[in-house]
Amino acid sequence: MKEGYELIYERPKSLIKVHNHYCPGCTHGVVHKLLAEVIDELGIENETIGVAPVGCAVLAYDYIDVDWQEAAHGRAQALATGIKRMHPDKYVFTYQGDGDLAAIGTAETVHAANRGENILVVFINNAIYGMTGGQMAPTTLEGQKTSTSPYGRVIDDMGAPVKIADMLALLPKTYYITRQTVADVKGVRAAKKALKKAFEYQKAGKGYCLVEFVANCPSNWKMTPIQSFEWTKENMFPYYPLGDVKTPEE
Amino acid sequence: MAKGYIEFDYEFCKGCELCIQACPVNTLVLTTKMNKKGYRLVEDAEGKCTGCASCALVCPDAVITVYRQKKAS
Ligand SMILES: Cc1ncc(C[n+]2csc(CCOP(=O)(O)OP(=O)(O)O)c2C)c(N)n1
Ligand code: SF4
Numbered sequence: 001m002k003e004g005y006e007l008i009y010e011r012p013k014s015l016i017k018v019h020n021h022y023c024p025g026c027t028h029g030v031v032h033k034l035l036a037e038v039i040d041e042l043g044i045e046n047e048t049i050g051v052a053p054v055g056c057a058v059l060a061y062d063y064i065d066v067d068w069q070e071a072a073h074g075r076a077q078a079l080a081t082g083i084k085r086m087h088p089d090k091y092v093f094t095y096q097g098d099g100d101l102a103a104i105g106t107a108e109t110v111h112a113a114n115r116g117e118n119i120l121v122v123f124i125n126n127a128i129y130g131m132t133g134g135q136m137a138p139t140t141l142e143g144q145k146t147s148t149s150p151y152g153r154v155i156d157d158m159g160a161p162v163k164i165a166d167m168l169a170l171l172p173k174t175y176y177i178t179r180q181t182v183a184d185v186k187g188v189r190a191a192k193k194a195l196k197k198a199f200e201y202q203k204a205g206k207g208y209c210l211v212e213f214v215a216n217c218p219s220n221w222k223m224t225p226i227q228s229f230e231w232t233k234e235n236m237f238p239y240y241p242l243g244d245v246k247t248p249e250e
Numbered sequence: 251m252a253k254g255y256i257e258f259d260y261e262f263c264k265g266c267e268l269c270i271q272a273c274p275v276n277t278l279v280l281t282t283k284m285n286k287k288g289y290r291l292v293e294d295a296e297g298k299c300t301g302c303a304s305c306a307l308v309c310p311d312a313v314i315t316v317y318r319q320k321k322a323s
Binding site: 001002004005006007008009010011012015019020022023024025026027028029030033182184185188189224225226229 | 254255259262264265266267268271272289301303304306307308309310311312314315316317318319320
């Protein structure tokens with residue numbers, strides 16, 4: 001460091017220094033980094049257990065330096081339920097895409113939320129199946145072209161995009177549900193605060209917290225990273241508005 | 251305005267350019283240099299960095315370390 005200067009930002013310690021496999025500009029990288037920052041700041045790297053999904057984040061256990069369990073596709077919250085009940089003193093979170101959480105795993109998601117399990121769910125909503133080549137997801141927007149909706153999603157045929165956060169907020173035992181983004185600096189700062197709050201709620205035994213990220217998938221959207229975040233802001237934010245969907249009554 | 255500087259861990263950079271867009275003083279540019287993966291690298295070409303860390307916050311690969319001049323006490 002140059003003399004007279006101080007360190008303002010560095011790679012978080014809990015983010016393992018390996019090359020990750022995410023595409024350039026993908027939200028997954030930023031959210032991993034934020035989780036690592038929060039885990040560092042709370043000093044809970046030895047008390048945290050993540051549950052990895054099937055999807056692009058299937059290798060998340062190679063990137064964040066906590067204990068992990070890999071779930072079968074969609075089953076992360078069922079697994080997290082078991083882990084948390086066996087280890088109530090540990091911090092337990094799942095990390096899931098919209099295909100994992102909102103398609104094949106809808107039942108596990110709804111029932112974990114309905115039981116008010118004391119876990120954190122990190123939900124990456126990029127409106128598509130990234131890993132498998134850009135198929136339509138339940139969250140795909142109306143008119144959005146994907147490899148399985150090449151002419152755009154038609155609501156009459158395919159249903160409307162599912163607003164998971166709003167659905168789960170209706171369940172009486174969910175505690176804190178919020179929608180965040182990492183599309184710009186302001187979003188990154190707010191998202192980190194939301195993640196930290198959710199970990200703190202878990203420590204206090206408050207119950208089910210879900211932090212949704214209105215995310216991108218530049219590769220399957222066939223855009224540059226910068227274009228993908230512009231598209232997110234123009235098209236995703238109006239349908240998936242940012243902010244807290246359910247805040248605790250304190 | 252505060253003065254800062256940044257360091258890139260270039261082998262981890264994927265050339266996504268999100269840092270360039272995030273910089274409020276527009277001091278970052280894409281150069282013609284490349285890392286081993288073949289991604290073009292970014293530099294503070296104008297030396298106007300204020301140490302605000304915007305670039306580092308949006309970086310998906312945690313490539314950037316940020317320093318800022320200490321305030322005179
Ligand atoms: C039982 C089962 N069904 C289907 C698949 C194929 N598959 C792998 S990942 C995936 C969807 C991933 O999409 P998402 O959860 O949105 O994550 P992303 O890759 O976009 O981050 C599917 C359908 C599988 N691996 N296992
Ligand atoms: S396919 Fe999409 S979601 Fe998967 S790593 Fe690439 S950009 Fe990210």
